[in-house]
Amino acid sequence: MSSFHSLLPVDAEGYYGHFGGAYIPEILHSNIENLREAFYRYAGDEEFNRELDLLLRDYVGRPSPLYRANRLSEHYGTNIYLKREDLNHTGAHKINNALGSVLLAKRMGKTRVIAETGAGQHGVATATACALMDMECTVFMGATDVARQKPNVDRMRMLGAKVEAVQSGNRTLKDATNEAIRYWCCNPDSFYVIGSTVGPHPYPEMVAHFQSVISKEMRSQLLSQTGSELPDCVIACIGGGSNAAGAFYHFINEPSVRLIAAEAAGLGIDTEMTAATMKVGSEGIIHGSRTMVMQTEDGQIIEPYSISAGLDYPGVGPLHSYLATSGRSEVVAITDRQALDAAMRLTRTEGIIPALESAHALGVLDIMKFAPDQNIVLNLSGRGDKDLDTYLKNQ
Numbered sequence: 001m002s003s004f005h006s007l008l009p010v011d012a013e014g015y016y017g018h019f020g021g022a023y024i025p026e027i028l029h030s031n032i033e034n035l036r037e038a039f040y041r042y043a044g045d046e047e048f049n050r051e052l053d054l055l056l057r058d059y060v061g062r063p064s065p066l067y068r069a070n071r072l073s074e075h076y077g078t079n080i081y082l083k084r085e086d087l088n089h090t091g092a093h094k095i096n097n098a099l100g101s102v103l104l105a106k107r108m109g110k111t112r113v114i115a116e117t118g119a120g121q122h123g124v125a126t127a128t129a130c131a132l133m134d135m136e137c138t139v140f141m142g143a144t145d146v147a148r149q150k151p152n153v154d155r156m157r158m159l160g161a162k163v164e165a166v167q168s169g170n171r172t173l174k175d176a177t178n179e180a181i182r183y184w185c186c187n188p189d190s191f192y193v194i195g196s197t198v199g200p201h202p203y204p205e206m207v208a209h210f211q212s213v214i215s216k217e218m219r220s221q222l223l224s225q226t227g228s229e230l231p232d233c234v235i236a237c238i239g240g241g242s243n244a245a246g247a248f249y250h251f252i253n254e255p256s257v258r259l260i261a262a263e264a265a266g267l268g269i270d271t272e273m274t275a276a277t278m279k280v281g282s283e284g285i286i287h288g289s290r291t292m293v294m295q296t297e298d299g300q301i302i303e304p305y306s307i308s309a310g311l312d313y314p315g316v317g318p319l320h321s322y323l324a325t326s327g328r329s330e331v332v333a334i335t336d337r338q339a340l341d342a343a344m345r346l347t348r349t350e351g352i353i354p355a356l357e358s359a360h361a362l363g364v365l366d367i368m369k370f371a372p373d374q375n376i377v378l379n380l381s382g383r384g385d386k387d388l389d390t391y392l393k394n395q
């Protein structure tokens with residue numbers, strides 16, 4: 001029955017080159033095994049996909065537009081198309097994965113969902129999907145983040161989710177993830193929705209699959225707008241890598257398409273205030289997967305820093321470690337200042353206020369030069385309402 005076929009360079013054990021895998025405690029083995037089986041079964045199941053496609057269309061508002069940004073194109077002397085994930089319900093790409101994952105949880109007969117969140121965007125998306133599908137929802141969030149992301153905490157609570165403030169470590173995303181994994185070990189009947197292409201196999205593959213609708217739409221939209229399904233270049237920002245994975249997915253096996261990943265340099269990659277994992281990190285294991293990690297020589301995780309809460313993660317998905325080290329993708333580090341300036345430029349040329357995360361992708365346009373006949377697709381992963389305070393304070 002199942003006809004699922006991944007386009008990713010991933011093997012049966014979840015390795016992308018030598019990155020990935022599933023480094024998990026014994027107690028989670030059967031959980032992960034069940035999830036893997038269910039994912040492959042339902043990803044190729046017609047009924048499941050019909051239900052998900054309908055939700056993506058009528059609930060999320062897909063397909064999200066591919067918008068030719070004329071004034072921005074003129075400014076940079078090339079052709080820039082924005083993939084408008086900012087127009088999705090809940091304001092970012094994260095809802096694509098949350099709906100797919102919670103629908104899968106439902107099919108698996110689960111009634112309880114857990115999630116981790118940093119800035120709260122994934123928490124809100126998961127709480128939204130859980131309200132829609134009548135699931136109990138608990139979101140783990142570092143206590144520091146609970147205090148500084150109050151509007152999203154309020155949203156999650158309004159949606160019926162329980163928000164657990166995590167008191168360990170720096171009380172941010174990494175600590176929330178540790179706590180979610182710990183809870184999952186004690187409550188294996190719950191379904192863990194991970195918010196990015198990170199974690200043990202099959203999560204990176206599964207989240208990339210649910211986000212791959214982004215590049216699927218790009219191809220047909222490009223065909224009707226430019227006459228070719230292929231752009232010259234796709235640009236996306238990278239926290240854990242899910243919006244980039246979705247934007248790259250259907251182009252990975254098209255060597256003529258350049259894939260450019262923008263990570264957060266923070267105050268600069270030569271400072272200690274950075275989150276540019278692929279620039280300053282080294283191979284290690286974080287949250288169940290072998291990948292690039294920001295760590296000391298003896299393997300202690302280094303606290304990341306970025307002005308953007310969604311990019312402030314000390315790891316990156318194994319797919320991106322593989323794409324970058326094999327030369328398939330190019331990684332650019334964008335500083336806080338470059339992102340802030342790029343956000344202002346988009347706002348004033350196109351009337352679109354981007355999420356701070358997406359502003360890092362926009363920052364690439366100031367660093368790399370593209371030719372007048374080239375078509376550049378930039379994934380605008382989310383809207384900037386949540387970042388207004390930061391923008392106005394840092395003008």
Ligand SMILES: *Cc1c(COP(=O)(O)O)cnc(C)c1O
Binds near residue numbers: 197238
């Ligand atoms: C969470 C988030 C990101 C970063 O996560 P990825 O998994 O790397 O996509 C980027 N943009 C927005 C708007 C986000 O909310």
